[in-house]
Amino acid sequence: MTVIDREAHGERQALEVPVVDSPPHAQPVGWHHRHLLDVDTLSWADIELVMRTTDAMREVLARPIAKVPALRGRNVTILFYEASTRTRVSFEVAAKNLSADVVNIAAATSSVTKGESLVDTVRTVEALGAQMLVIRHAVSGAPYLAAEIFSGSVINGGDGWHAHPTQALLDLYTLRSRFPDGSLEGRKVVILGDVLHSRVARSNIWTLTAAGADLWLCGPATLLRGFEAWAGRGAAGGRRFQVTSSIDDALRDADVVMALRIQKERMASGLLPSLREYGARYGLTRARLAGARPDALVLHPGPMNEGVEIAADVAAGAQSLIEEQVRNGVAVRMALLYLLAGTVRP
């Protein structure tokens, strides 16, 4: 263990960074969660530990051979019930960088289509040797069910509209690395788009408010339903964010704008106008971005519908951190695999 000084939440603390080359169970690092199902059970100290461990992983990624033997011989099974490239590959690369053995199961093309229940699939996957299970599922809560029966660690790779904790942690890491003091305290952060159906938004609300951001949710009123009430309850619990359908109000002097992906399949629901109309009213264009601070940062969880929720020149522009989000995604997932693995005897 090495000891570094770091400003964290305004206080000066002596914090430790794990030496991530060694197997994780060899050293206590202060992490006690066996699963990562959402961010809402993480303390701020937990989040800080993820951030510091990610720093260590970025150092690994910068080496000529970006590989450590920390999880050698561990079986990381990636069980995805929804199509995905970036998240699936991000976990796969993260696990391989830690020297784990990776098993990919795309449930759409697997026995799962033969009608097997999630419980049976999880039991089977464990009996097949899975020690860490990354699961993505269209049904909110599915990873919680998996965690009840799986002996190893479960990581939620996205469940329904509910949560996408690794995305929220990589977004937080990406933003912190761009502010001089690593703090989001008082920074105006806007989440823009189809908040209603977004697991990315739900997990980000938690971490960004925990980080002290001045958080705004913005989109068509139909896609913000229920969040007014949540904002009210949140305020009672010390977490403050606000909700608006006015994109001008939202973007004014914003430090950060996170555009959400529009799921074309939502059109059928009648909740969204046409893509063209949505883009005209809420698309993040260069003109609109001009309303924010001059150096405002732009995020998007990907994959993008360019010309709909975000203009191509904004996505590729100097203020965009979109590729850095993807890059940090690998490092954050390495950190999480490492920390979680330390809680389970291999």
Added chain:
Amino acid sequence: MTVIDREAHGERQALEVPVVDSPPHAQPVGWHHRHLLDVDTLSWADIELVMRTTDAMREVLARPIAKVPALRGRNVTILFYEASTRTRVSFEVAAKNLSADVVNIAAATSSVTKGESLVDTVRTVEALGAQMLVIRHAVSGAPYLAAEIFSGSVINGGDGWHAHPTQALLDLYTLRSRFPDGSLEGRKVVILGDVLHSRVARSNIWTLTAAGADLWLCGPATLLRGFEAWAGRGAAGGRRFQVTSSIDDALRDADVVMALRIQKERMASGLLPSLREYGARYGLTRARLAGARPDALVLHPGPMNEGVEIAADVAAGAQSLIEEQVRNGVAVRMALLYLLAGTVRP
């Protein structure tokens, strides 16, 4: 080589267990089959050797890093013409645990759909570097054709209705581990369900009768066609099993019940009543299981249609060995890959 004592088939023998950490061709272990196409060409001594080697592999699986370098650098290609999760992943994990390089080819999404013949595909796969080929195919006999032209080892991962030898060997291993003397001699074993279309049943008939079990096949008469005659011929050859459509007769005092998966696609054939009616008449429920011995063991090759051929509470109950079957499946496949690899110069 280490020497252990073991009760086998009622006789006390001094048997050797391979030291499976080393490459297999370095030591003669008494295995002479280049391919595993079915169980019917295995002598009892062969089967015993598979069982003992599986013991060694279970010891490997219990290590903190469940990995040996035995097949390092060997190319194991898994060529599956039918969708599968458990069998495909089981072979993949088994091969990776032996440090082999694994290539997965899901034929449905491959050039095979461009009309290439099986012979050309097998020749191509060999030229691409495959040294061991695991093949699953909807056509009975396909692995035999592959074995005629492939220079390395072919393992049948299931062909049509014909054979599923690794399933039969893992079932045998699982049962032996549960009987005090490791012997099935005289144990009443019931295979229940759609025997007609089941490669699992056909391979299990061979190994279970070889092990001396008192084997019963039970299901609707339409799904037992031809097995009466086989039972008659088998008796002449010293292999005895019987056939009945009475589930009460079959389950009475049974030591083991193996429920088979109902293939929903068989409905179209007119051979099966509705799923509901099948479940009502032949589903393995707790009430029916009460007719067997109190500690009767329950098997299912998976994936299950819970509520059809097996009730959820039976599948998850204390008598169920279903997860242990999956777990042993990895160990048995490690053993088979190891033994077969020893017959071929790499």
Added chain:
Amino acid sequence: MTVIDREAHGERQALEVPVVDSPPHAQPVGWHHRHLLDVDTLSWADIELVMRTTDAMREVLARPIAKVPALRGRNVTILFYEASTRTRVSFEVAAKNLSADVVNIAAATSSVTKGESLVDTVRTVEALGAQMLVIRHAVSGAPYLAAEIFSGSVINGGDGWHAHPTQALLDLYTLRSRFPDGSLEGRKVVILGDVLHSRVARSNIWTLTAAGADLWLCGPATLLRGFEAWAGRGAAGGRRFQVTSSIDDALRDADVVMALRIQKERMASGLLPSLREYGARYGLTRARLAGARPDALVLHPGPMNEGVEIAADVAAGAQSLIEEQVRNGVAVRMALLYLLAGTVRP
């Protein structure tokens, strides 16, 4: 580095063979291309270097453990927008033999179907860790676009009708290994079939004419359109090949016949007669092959439609090099990955 003597292009030269066990950037080998997009930018010296490096890789493939640590820890991402078995697996095995980490992305089942642009996908794949990118795409030129934005090396795994450089290099390697002096100078080589839609033909025209072959293109006139004019321009540039619809003229005294795959989907275009009629007029049968030299060599890029563009007995006959093409394909791709990796700091 070791030094060997080799006849090359009729001149006796002292040439060096890379010691391919070590990481490639440790030694200068005279290779300066960061990408392999087509063969038309390769000098003859480049092609010779690929051939010699392939010799070294064949030596690796002949070892008991056919694996070198040269690319350990490198991320080779295989991004295929078209279904493929042999080319995808060939690259995968080649990369694994060099100890690289391989990520497979079948774009048809990936986020790409969510409407992400090629540019965004390539940027994402790089941010996910890809250091070498093998891309196959239905659109001619797609790999060139990828190369403009990708920081590592791009290898064209086949783009539309345009180019398939690794296929042309493996075909050249395969032929050279069969002629006593390793030279194709003056050898009559026939490319037979649907030349119009063939990226294999286009890349082979370049390498075979560069090697000094007497090249003939043969097929129905509708499938040779535009090649007459190319042949004319080529002659001006010192590259000579001719075009004919007479299969008798083409095959007469030929040293090599390369049959191209008929894409059944071309039928719809009206450019091809029925498969039966095509086979009757241009299929490579034993009778037709009798018109070539007695020891004429037969190639096919695979997968084959046996009985259409090539008869089964010709494909499996003594003159056929089809399996050797596949075998050499792995070695050539190992050589190319090795050479390209040397141009990029890892």
